[in-house]
Amino acid sequence: MGAVRARYDERVGSGALTGDAAQAEAASRLDALAVALSAPQKRGLFSKPPEPVRGVYLWGGVGRGKSMLMDMFFAEAKISPKRRVHFHEFMAEVHERLDVWRKMGEADRKRSPWRVKDAGDDPIAPVARQIASEARLLCFDEFQVTQIADAMILARLFDAVFAHGVTVVATSNRQPDDLYKDGINRALFLPFIQRLKERCDVVELASARDYRLDRLVEAPVWYAPLGVGSAAALDMAWTRLTLGAEPQHCVLTVKGRKLEVAREAAGVARFTFEELCARPLGSIDYLAIAATFHTLILEGIPLLTPDRRNEAARFVSLIDALYEARVKLVASAAAEPDRLYTDGDGAFEFQRTASRLFEMRSASYMAEERRSLPEN
Template identity: 35%
Template sequence: MYIDSTSHAKSEAATFAIRSGRQQQQHYSPLELYDRRVVEGRLRNDEFQRGILTSVQDLYEKLTQYKPPKVAKPDISRSRLSTKSESMFGIPKFVSSWFTTIEKEAGLEKKQEVDIPHGIYLYGDVGCGKTMLMDLFYDTIPPHLTKKRLHFHQFMQRIHKRAHQLKVLHGHREDIDVMPFLAWELSEQATVLCFDEFQVTDVADAMLLRRLLNLVLRKDHGLVLFATSNRAPDDLYINGIQRESFIPCIQLIKKVTHVIYLNSPTDYRKIPRPISSAFYFPKPGISYLSKSCKKEREDHVNNWYNFFSQGHPAESNIPLRVWGRDLIVPKASPPYVGQFTFKELCGEPLAAGDYLTLATSFESIIVTDIPYLTIDQRDEVRRFITFLDAVYDNHTRIAVTAAAPFQDIFVEPENLGTSVFALSNKTPQEIDDKLENDTLVTQHGFDKKIAKKAFMFAHLDEERFAFARALSRLTQMSTQSWIDDVRPRTKN
């Protein structure tokens, strides 16, 4: 979780300066910045969003006067986990120990208590502008306050990694309670914490998050939370293992934030945008493995590699350090572009941490030879979804070669032909009428074709939603505006 605050702040400042075309606009309030971007044509005026901005503006004005408390550094060597429960509810010992320690913390001495401004928990359907509003708020946070903006999965990855590092530093002792120290580190790095895509699907994450938020949202830590989510707080971790143990965390979030539903009638995913040529697939009737298609694919990859690399030479087998091991990038010009085949990227046992490292290390990633995918490649599909989430959340540009357009690439096994790059002559199944009432269609605005694909690959609500969201995001990542809005990386 630890980040060098100086270099991180410089990186954030540089990124925002490039994105906005001038130095950081800390002198603008959220409403002023929104108005300015509407005038510049960078945003479309939306009365629903403007209504939400009144609450964001109110939080901003309170933050201008907010002085967070100074948090005392805990002595990690003297912090011990409870050992009453070896394996509560089948949860790993280290998680159950953190859980049983929570109740004790309510009685801890609280010092330097201050009135903390209520944060914001903003939820609504995909494409309604939640992330844009959070970024607008983030760009105008008063400069005397420290801040951090992370995708929720990225945040949890850093928490797990930092917890492991601390235990290693203290002789691999499992009885050491690292959570108070993690809470202190977070308070040192950020007074305002912005979570994008807040969702909880894992029991270990649920219990860890409950402990951490129970600490950092206390008055003696003073953290202000701004979160976006597709789910209302009461729907977080729905149907999760021992969900009743997570309910106090939900109640805490509702207590310290203003919960706001963004119910905009506009789906910004569906506003027409110029399409770039970064996604290649063969024309109808042309085989992906044909000689003519092979030449087109090679030209496509070479042209986009040259564009993304800005003339920097390509290198082979570049190692990236991830959790104490090397992730090898087959071809790259760091930090501009990395290149993989689909098999190299998703056919190997890579995880979210690997894809986050790639997305934050490169401005652009090229993925070649994406085949037709069926339920027989469930693991590859899940990894591809995780990869797409990582590149989308970090605004990493992608170029691909694929057997078909993404809306057609997920098929039933019986529709495959002689290879994973060809289809049989069987007619694809029609869209089931029952999808008319599917929640992905009725509640989240996805079309029935995407809902059908999601139903084919996953039956858990969170997985189906993640799959449908990934397909929807690919449309946005194919636009020229996505390609033009490069987010610079620094070479390690």
């Protein structure tokens, strides 16, 4: 038995997890990959990079434990350098690097350590070389493709990354054939899907249970008033909903601006009210959050007095975005929704938001599938 499966069985034995045959099988498959990565690799002919070890594309519904298994695998993978990153953040970085290369002068390009001979003005080759220098193992959380700008470069980018000997492991809610489904010019994206299936074993985490939903309905999702008890309840909710996955940091790029997500794991993002509603964010930022995460934990919603009407307006926009996407909300607040904002500009209109907040606590809302939002 390998280290990943041993970690998994240890957590089942301790009672932290419920044993699941599909999770156990996926753990064993990730063990096999960890062993292959630890084996010495021979250089190819004429010092070409070795063929990368075949990776894993682990997919399944929300709440099946994909991020938890990725945690275990990444910790046990004996290869360096390695990197784990949210796919949305990775693609934002790629576009930024492509832009930097395009703006470089010819002299600077020639001096760059990432220059690829005979690549001409094409920025894909040097950017792929730079990515490969940073990671022999590249692990993606939440692999999804919704933007045409991403779809049009992925095949060429990953062809080049694979050519440098990089192994890819990814978790996703979609099987490869459903990536960028119904997207603009999808025919141009299909070679990437084929390449992904050639370079990664596609493993379905076919658990029948949505453990996230089980954990959402087994405890309240709205904690009031604020205090030590509500803070502790949110900490417990975080652990419960992420199946104990390690929190990650990621950056969402929204119309060229960076939106920091200090804590996210297993498709769950955690923010304070101040982080989301006391800063100059707008509906486009909240839509980006709703499109990226299936559950939001929001800490410290205060009473929305007249002098906080701007924060109240942002909170309304946030809840609208979450509601339309059917994102699940777990929150701590100073009061019940209908007592949060009773006086001031917009207080009457806030009744609609309060109604939505009550609905978002219902079992029927919890059981609804997440909805895709229009591309921003």
